[in-house]
Amino acid sequence: MIGNDIIDLAYTRENTNWQRRGFLDKVFSESEQEIIHQSSDPFTSIWRLWSMKEAAYKCYLQKGGLPFNSPSRIAISLKNNLKGDAQIEEFSVAIVSEYTKRYIHSYTHSSKQHWQINEVFELSQSDANTQSAETHKKLINRIAIDWQKEESSLTIKKDRLGKPFVCFREQKLDIHFSMSHHGNFGAFSLLKPVSES
Amino acid sequence: MDKEALIAELKEIIKPYVQDQEAFGKLTEDTHFITDLKINSANLVDIVLDTEDKYNIEIDNDSMDKMSDVKSAMGVIEEKIAAKG
Numbered sequence: 001m002i003g004n005d006i007i008d009l010a011y012t013r014e015n016t017n018w019q020r021r022g023f024l025d026k027v028f029s030e031s032e033q034e035i036i037h038q039s040s041d042p043f044t045s046i047w048r049l050w051s052m053k054e055a056a057y058k059c060y061l062q063k064g065g066l067p068f069n070s071p072s073r074i075a076i077s078l079k080n081n082l083k084g085d086a087q088i089e090e091f092s093v094a095i096v097s098e099y100t101k102r103y104i105h106s107y108t109h110s111s112k113q114h115w116q117i118n119e120v121f122e123l124s125q126s127d128a129n130t131q132s133a134e135t136h137k138k139l140i141n142r143i144a145i146d147w148q149k150e151e152s153s154l155t156i157k158k159d160r161l162g163k164p165f166v167c168f169r170e171q172k173l174d175i176h177f178s179m180s181h182h183g184n185f186g187a188f189s190l191l192k193p194v195s196e197s
Numbered sequence: 198m199d200k201e202a203l204i205a206e207l208k209e210i211i212k213p214y215v216q217d218q219e220a221f222g223k224l225t226e227d228t229h230f231i232t233d234l235k236i237n238s239a240n241l242v243d244i245v246l247d248t249e250d251k252y253n254i255e256i257d258n259d260s261m262d263k264m265s266d267v268k269s270a271m272g273v274i275e276e277k278i279a280a281k282g
Contacts, residue, residue, distance in 0.1 A: 016239045022246050026261070054238065069241055069265060070258040128216035128235040162232050182237065 002176050002191050003058030003093075004107040005051040006120060008183025009044075015183075018046050027053075027071045035078060044099065051106035052076050052095045056086030058178050059093050059108040061163070083109075107178070107189040114176075114191040117142065123186045135179050135186040140166070143175060146192055198278075203271050210247045214240035226268040233266075244270075252278055 018024065024033055024046075032049055039045035053074040061067065065088065076095075078084040084095050086108075097106040098118070105120050121138055123131050136156045143166060144151035153169045166173045176191040208224060215221045216235035220228065230236045236244070245256050245264065254277035256264070264270045 012239070016243070020243075020246060022249065023242060026242050026245060050239070067265070068262040069238075070261045071238065071242070072258060073262075 001059050001062040001110065002108055002116070002178045002189050003055040003060070003062065004105065004118070004178040004180050004187055004189040005054035005058070006180040006182050006185045006187035007047045007051045007104045008185045009047065009102055009104065011183025012047055013043070018043070029072060029075060032076055044104070048097050048099065048104050048106070049076050051104050052084055052086055052097060054180070055095055055106040055108050055178070056088060056093050058180075059110070060088050060091050062176070062178075063091065065091060103185045103187075105187050111191060114193055117146065117190040117192060118187070119190075120185060120187045123181060123184055128181075131181040131186060135181045135188065138186060139177060139179055139188045139190070142188070142190065143173075143177075146190075147173075147175070198275070200271070203274065204267065206251070207248075207267060207270060207274070210251060211236065211244055214243060224267065226271070227266060229266045230270075231265070248274060254278060254281065 024036070028036065028049065035049065036042050036045045050071070053071050053076060056074055073088060075087040076084055082096055086093050086095050093108045093110055095106055096109050097104055103120060105118065107118055109116065119138065119142060123134050125131065140151060140154045140156065143149065144154055149168050155167045156164050157167055158164050164179070166175050166177070177188055179188045180186070211230070211234065212221070214236045216237070217233065220233045228234060230241060230244070245261050249256055252274055256273060256277065260273045260277070264273055
């Protein structure tokens with residue numbers, strides 16, 4: 001099981017006003033707000049914590065957790081500049097965040113039996129449907145290379161809950177992955193069993 | 198408040214955050230904010246805050262969790278307005 005989340009920092013600066021009244025209270029617990037207020041760069045801290053919550057939530061859904069909207073249900077604690085933990089009720093997972101000046105990419109890190117592949121790429125357009133298609137294509141391209149399958153026979157489908165899965169010639173493959181796109185960036189995380197490589 | 202008026206008001210609230218205009222054009226009570234309108238989760242928080250401001254109500258976590266589609270959002274608004282008395 002795996003979850004990831006990408007934040008385009010320029011895009012989020014334009015489109016989300018975290019300073020509006022009530023925003024921090026809806027999203028973050030008191031201890032998380034403490035981290036933000038003590039940070040020398042509150043903006044980056046906010047979106048790092050946010051992306052950690054999103055990555056954890058996606059992993060939680062893959063484990064069969066029930067959907068919810070309220071980000072404050074996900075509790076984050078930080079270990080250092082890169083690592084932290086997320087907790088949703090009984091579910092807990094370690095999260096890694098990579099950041100540059102332009103984006104933050106957070107992903108769950110949960111298995112020793114797998115190689116984890118994390119990729120970030122720029123997208124050409126900002127229309128949500130086009131971006132989603134571009135992100136799918138990047139993921140399929142990577143699976144084609146790493147699993148040595150013909151790219152044109154790989155497709156991404158969705159089950160009735162909207163959860164995506166990969167098919168090779170209409171047959172579902174047991175590959176765990178998570179995709180995300182935001183602003184001008186797309187990203188995926190992918191697990192590959194060690195024995196297969 | 199009658200249903201048509203409430204849908205119209207709700208459409209005004211969510212409009213700035215919609216990423217799929219085609220789905221927005223075909224909006225019904227069953228339209229889902231994330232899967233149909235492709236609204237991102239940060240903007241979902243904005244929608245909750247805008248709704249609180251517009252109706253002068255407070256939407257707690259449990260109610261926020263219910264606000265996944267047009268119908269359930271209307272339910273939450275109606276319930277909170279009624280609770281104000």
